[in-house]
Amino acid sequence: MVAVLVASVGCATARRGPPPLPPLGTQGEVYVYALPLEREGERLSFTVEAVSLRRQDGSELPLQVKQRELGGAEAGRQRLVAWGRVPPGDYTGLAVTVGAATLVRGGEPARLMVEPTPSRLELGFRVAAGTAAVIWAALDGRASIRGDYAFSPALQVTLAPQTPPQVTLYCTNSASASVTAIDRHAHLVTGVVPVGDTPLGIALDRVASRAYIALSREDRIEILDTAANARASRIRLAPGDGPAELALAADGTLVAVNVRSRTVSFVDPVAMSERGRVSVGDAPAGLRVDRPGQRAYVANRATGTVTVLDVPNRAVVGTIATDAEPLWVDLSRDGTRLYVVHRGSAYLGVFALPSLAPLAHPYVGLGATAVKVDPRTDLLYLSRGDERRISVYDPISFQPLDQIDVPGVVSRMVIDDAENTLLALMPERGAIAVLDLTSRKLLAEIAVGDAPFGLAFVGERL
DSSP: OHHHHHHHTTOTTOOOOSOOOOOOTTOEEEEEEEOOOOSSGGGEEEEEEEEEEEETTSOEEEOEESOOEEEGGGTTSOEEEEEEEEOSEEEEEEEEEEEEEEEEETTEEEEEEEOSSOEEEEEEEEEOTTOEEEEEEEEOHHHHEETTTEEOOOEEEEEOOOOOGGGEEEEEETTTTEEEEEETTTTEEEEEEEOSSSEEEEEEETTTTEEEEEEGGGTEEEEEETTTTEEEEEEEOOTTOOEEEEEEOTTSOEEEEETTTTEEEEEETTTTEEEEEEEOOSSEEEEEEOTTSSEEEEEETTTTEEEEEETTTTEEEEEEEOSSSEEEEEEOTTSOEEEEEESSOSBOEEEETTTOOEEEOOBOOSOEEEEEEOTTTOOEEEEETTSSEEEEEOTTTOOEEEEEEOSSOOSEEEEETTTTEEEEEEGGGTEEEEEETTTOOEEEEEEOOSSEEEEEETTBOO
């Protein structure tokens, strides 16, 4: 079901991954993240064989190891080491078993002797039902190496601190039934909020300290209290809607694209009720609301159209015929051009606003997956499903100016105005790439949940 929904809303790059998880219910969750190695970083590599939670009675509860190889070339970034759904209750720490370790000396890797017994780490914490605990594990690389021949992990574990909402990046994980909270400045995961079934699109209300999340399989919108990183309430939509993309207009209207019912709902988030709805095309996907909050544009993948909506009056005011399988839309800096990328066409659609007349049809290559306009420069960033890079296009000539290498195929891009970075979502890798817009280099890769779908934060450059 998740695969069908993700394909319907334009994540055409998704591949087979782990089966989707049901909502957490009465269990708890634990995530163990390894912090970046500060000492012996790229010289040291080791494997994690097992991670367990320690109970007060001395028994241990095994977690699923998500990342076995640590250190080496990726020593400078945070990694998700282990995860598990566990009974709620009190725990006293972790037990970590290392399988092998190597240290580069004189340019050549040398195998180290490893302690065969697990390292037992003290950390008293409680996991409540329906919540998740994020644990940071910091390794002192120098203290872990004894005499250049033996390795015994010197680990310190702590609960991750909660990041203030103003600097938090939120990522929905459609197959993990959760939302990951990330410190945008430090590029570190600091929290996970379990939510309902198949969370997809997300929108933030900074004034109300709320996040709205589309629960596709439940036909509801989850409301999160971002100040507490906790679930607050839900807004019910019509049965069979299948909400996917969300956007918050300037007047406070929540615009929800419903994939299964082929409609768009206009929701009053204060009254927590729908105020109107309109029909759009088949398999509606990408959603973009303009900066004044007057117009919304919905790409209808199966119909080959873009529906133009009047948000204040909750009405359809136009339809644009496009090439096959439009996936994403975005607007030029001055709002006079609409860009459309297509899964089934090698050409970019460029349309005049408000007339909706076609302006240009430049070649950009087959298999586009996302487009993002930088309002500061008007440059277009475009990704394709057949390559691990983002192409940068001039908005006048539509000629490629540069390319940015990324670790995986990109499904969505947003720009962090304060950090001047491009955040690229990579569903296959379960990660977010952080790219510097000045140097166009990879700054970080942040591991999140399975089948990540939506990104939102305060300070997005729109």
